[in-house]
Amino acid sequence: MSSSSSTRTSRTTVKTPLAPAAIGPYSQGILVDNTLYVSGQIAIDPETGSMISGSVEEETERVLENLGAVLHAASMDFENVVRCEVFLTDVNDYAQVNEVYARYFNETPPARQAVQVAALPRNARVEVSCIAVR
Incomplete structure (x- = not known):
């Protein structure tokens, strides 16, 4: 084994009340150095904790606002x-x-x-996750 200097990465949990609280054992986002990994967002209103009701367009807008x-x-x-990554329960909603x-x-x-899946949490029709870099 050779000895080499190890590099440490900075890992920070990202949390905001302006997006829905995690509904399981995960973080809204994890920042590793300059890369942010954002967990999948569904159309939950962060103020009420409830899924919004409306069209797939309205649901998608809430998802992206949460993201x-x-x-x-x-x-x-x-x-x-x-x-x-975009997950849809009906590929016919793609457009x-x-x-x-x-x-x-x-x-x-x-x-x-973008992929069609059998189901999403809370009967969501759309879920989006992302990776962002500074």
């Missing part, structure tokens, strides 16, 4: 996002979700995957 709140808590915004998504990621959209 943005975690980004802002780490002094970042949507322009810092380099990758997103409507994309229309709202494009309003938040208009200049240089991040890399992304």
Whole structure:
């Protein structure tokens, strides 16, 4: 074994009351050095803790507002996002979700995957997570 100097990474939990509190054993976000990993957000109103009711477009907007709140808590915004994962319970909602998504990621959209899943927590139709870099 050779000896080498180890580099330490800085790991910080990111938490904000402007996004829904975690509903399980996870953090809203984890900042490692200059990279932020944001947990999947669904359309929970952070003030009430309840899922919003409305169209898939309204649900997507709430999801992205929640995501943005975690980004802002780490002094970042949507322009810092380099990758997103979008989960849909119905791929037929893809166009409507994309229309709202494009309003938040208009200049240089991040890399992304979008997949249909069987179900999401709280009967959500849309969930989005992301990775952002300073």
